[in-house]
Amino acid sequence: MQSTHQLHSLQQLTDMAHKWGYDYELANTNCSVRQSGEFEGTIKTVTLPYGVNLCLNELTANGDDHRSGTLHHCLTILLTLGGDEPNYHLDDGSPLPAERGMAKVIATKDRMRLWCRNPRGHHCRSLVIQAAPDRISDKELADQVERILQRNHVFSLIIPQYTIDRANELFGFCDNCVIGRLQTHSCVLDLMAQVLRAANPDLPQVGVMAPHRDVTRMLKVRDKLVTELDCNHCLCDLARDVGISVSALKSKFQAVMGQSVFAFLRDQRLTRARQGLESEGWTVKQAAYYVGYQHPSNFSTAYRRKFGMPPRDSLSL
Secondary structure, eight states: OEEEEEEOOHHHHHHHHHHHTOEEEEOOOOHHHHHHOSEEEEEEEEEOTTSOEEEEEEEEESSOEEEEEEEEEEEEEEEEEEESOOEEEETTSOEEEOOTTEEEEEEEEEEEEEEEEEOTTOEEEEEEEEEOGGGOSOHHHHHHHHHHTTSOEEEEEEOOHHHHHHHHHGGGSOTTOHHHHHHHHHHHHHHHHHHHHHHOTTSOOSSOOOOHHHHHHHHHHHHHHHHTTTSOOOHHHHHHHTTOOHHHHHHHHHHHHSSOHHHHHHHHHHHHHHHHHHHSOOOHHHHHHHTTOSOHHHHHHHHHHHHSSOGGGGOOO
16 A cells, blocks of 8 residues: 655654554644644655555654654664755664665664654655564565564665665655556565665675775765766865775775766766656756766767667657
8 A cells, every 4th residue: 555645744644653553752842833744745655565664755844853753573774865864863862873875774672762853944855664574474574574673773784876766766656656666666675685685694795894984985975976966076086075095985985885986976967867858858958067968979978878768868748
């Protein structure tokens, strides 16, 4: 079952929390904010056929956002996709950073309380997956999840950029679109598979987990590239920004992101250009300029190589 709502009532968040089986509490006591709505934006919830829940949300806080949720025997995956990073805390006060591109996996055996404190105007696009063994119809999947829930613990997982791009695309699909449903299922299964693999030491791991400090640095480089697609980037400047050498940047970025700096930048530029051509009315020349190509001919060649067609074939009607 899938539904999309424009968020205008705190009761919507409370109802969703109860449906998912966790306790939700709003700590803000500002009555005027409560009456006008603590948040505004879009929230989409999906229960997949095998019992896994997905929530996609893009919300802006109209006031100081101070709330908590108590999780009960479930696996929760938090993934920040864009906007401001949320300020999560565990019940003991320790921070739970939710960096873009780094999933936080929360395994709750009995109960675990999670706080969120964000300032007014905080805007975030995020994805939440919840898998509770007693609600999963696939017994093997339920057993895999159950094995992770033998104790309360939290771990981080680097999410490939292609998965993040796919997750962002889910916001644009209609509720009753067959392709949208298939894409949604595919994205959730992909994320679940990555988490189950990371949590199982007996399975061969894909790639090598870089030290957290290196991951943080490379995510900073990635964010700079993604937010400044129209700029001319050089390895020297990027390396200096994060305090490492050019050779270290090249090797660490490859290890964390799975591709070179400029291969990543090219893919992001072309993906953004395609979005602009298909849905934002960009011309081919505008697309080339907006994503950092000085010559439309070079842009067209790269576009055809990536997507198998010239950019003019992607123009919105």
